[in-house]
Amino acid sequence: MDMLQLDDSVLVKEYMNGREACLEVLINRHQSRVYSYIISKLRDEDLANDVFQDTFVKVINTLRAGRYNEEGKFLPWVMRIAHNLVIDHFRRAKRIPTVSPSDDFDIFDIIKDGTPTIENVMIREQIESDLTRLVEQLPDEQKEVLKLRIYSRLSFKEIAEQTDVSINTALGRMRYALMNLRKIIEQNGVSLTVD
Numbered sequence: 001m002d003m004l005q006l007d008d009s010v011l012v013k014e015y016m017n018g019r020e021a022c023l024e025v026l027i028n029r030h031q032s033r034v035y036s037y038i039i040s041k042l043r044d045e046d047l048a049n050d051v052f053q054d055t056f057v058k059v060i061n062t063l064r065a066g067r068y069n070e071e072g073k074f075l076p077w078v079m080r081i082a083h084n085l086v087i088d089h090f091r092r093a094k095r096i097p098t099v100s101p102s103d104d105f106d107i108f109d110i111i112k113d114g115t116p117t118i119e120n121v122m123i124r125e126q127i128e129s130d131l132t133r134l135v136e137q138l139p140d141e142q143k144e145v146l147k148l149r150i151y152s153r154l155s156f157k158e159i160a161e162q163t164d165v166s167i168n169t170a171l172g173r174m175r176y177a178l179m180n181l182r183k184i185i186e187q188n189g190v191s192l193t194v195d
Helices: 008-016 022-044 045-064 072-091 105-109 120-133 140-150 156-165 168-188
Strands: none
Touching: 008 045, 008 072, 022 045, 022 072, 045 072, 045 120, 105 168, 120 140, 120 168, 140 156, 156 168
């Protein structure tokens, strides 16, 4: 059996059943991503190496104790451990600066991992749904140009050819579509921002 071809979940089970080499495969498979995340937050190689080692010590201890239950989600589990250790480091080192309310400092700029949160995904989906509904309220000619430009990413020349109008007419319809869309957004009190 070629261990390199096995899924993470199989390797975890095999390691927990005593096949030590499976852990090496898991670490080799994911070390680059885990280390990249850690170094991006700490910006210190020595410290990142320490946190990386601590991460996998926790992984090993949890697996050996039989407490792992993240079936099929090995990498996200390891990343969460790394994330928590990074936060622990900032707490211990008291590197979370104290700032006055007028400062533009945001701790989440330091510790965010770039992965969209469920909340942000839901907000973005709601924004897209609201925007689609609002676009449907535009006059047909404006709606057509806006959809071809924004969703199909056509140039105004291509839009003009496809709709059998001049480029200036296509540009004008787009301008009016955007103006009317702003009015519709204001009238409906819709917020189209994530923050």
